[in-house]
Amino acid sequence: MMLDAVEKYIKGEMLPDERVYFEQLRKANSEVDQLVVEHTIFLNQMNKFGDRKNFKAELHDIHNSLFEAGELREATPQAKVVGFVKKYRRVLAAAASIAGITALAISGLVAYLTPKGSKSEIEMLKKDIEAVKWSYVKTQTQIKNINSGTTTNPNLPVKPSAPGKFGGTGFLVDGKGYLVTSAHVIKNADSIYVVNNKGDYFKAKTILVNDNTDIAVLKIEDSRFQTYKSIPYSIKKTSAELGEAIFTLGYPRSEIVYNEGYLSAKSGHYGDTMAYQVAISANPGNSGGPIFNTSGEIIGVLSGKQTSADGVVFSSKSKNILSALEDIKKDSSAKADIKVPVVSSVRGIDRIQQVKKIEDCIFNVMSY
Secondary structure, eight states: OHHHHHHHHHTTOSOHHHHHHHHHHHHHOHHHHHHHHHHHHHHHHHHHHHHHHHHHHHHHHHHHHHHHTTSOOOOOOOOHHHHHHHHTHHHHHHHHHHHHHHHHHHHHHHHHHSOTTSOOSEEEOOEEOSSOOOOOHHHHHHHHHHHHTOOSOTTSOOOOSSOOSEEEEEEEEETTTEEEEOGGGSTTOSOEEEEOTTSOEEEEEEEEEETTTTEEEEEEOOTTOOOOSOOSOEEOOSOOOTTOEEEEEEOSSSSOEEEEEEEEESSOGGGOTTEEEEEOOOOTTOTTOEEEETTSEEEEEEEEEETTSTTEEEEEEHHHHHHHHHHHHHOTTTOOOOOOOOSOTTTTSOHHHHHHHHGGGEEEEEEO
16 A cells, blocks of 8 residues: 555665655656655654653643642633643543544545546756757857858867757756756767857756755866856855745747746745745746846756746755755766866846846756
């Protein structure tokens, strides 16, 4: 039974192989993920109910001990209804708690039994690409020359003839060409290209993918790419504040687009502690886009939006970026020397100047 598997997963009773399989199932099936979240709430409510029950029983025992010792006296009899309520308060409280817990359990079962064909509440912000259309003349010319064999630069990568699968946004975290984007943007990609705001495109490869946090790290592998001396923004190590003003840059279109909003919740969909909820305008193609605070610090990475509510967008937290980069550094086979900027050089300047300094580091990500 699925509920039994969910409970074993929550309690950490699964074998390693079982846990890996179940986490993949949870990632692929939103109904299973919702059932895990709601059953976790259910178990927490049960634990709180048990603690409350034990505490009240202990108070009752203390009351009886004091009464038997003569240190307490019975109060004057009250009206029958009031007396009945006081006498059976523990029973009534237990019944109310059980009713609430039952409602949560039923909600979880309804979510699990929802037909698989129903529309998910969360729409990932990657864009489907029917045919990749590069809007910059320079890039179009390069591609034409490559396909015709007339190019004079043998270092230019060959553009795939097949149309792209998905598009999104990525941003540099190291001037040597390391970028971060959303894992779902490059999922199952055979090859990846990134395009800067000038229309120059570069071949990139995947360094790390974490589906649980929806974070992927890419590396530009292209002789034409010139390293950046510095990155103007930094990655915030601590949590962002509720109501904090934010802005983002991304590629829902072929040109870079700016949007602003605020942090509306410190957790994501159904209380996901690995994510934020932000109030901002976001469209397909914004996936993988950085979210900045007013100091030019990255607080998160745009991921998806709620289909049943306008302006409800979710993002992976900045701590997930830092964790992914640490995992790469620990992996000797990656041979990565990533130096994350620790200070934002755009702190304290006006927004227009911040955007001008940042936009060169934001890339359009195309997966094939």
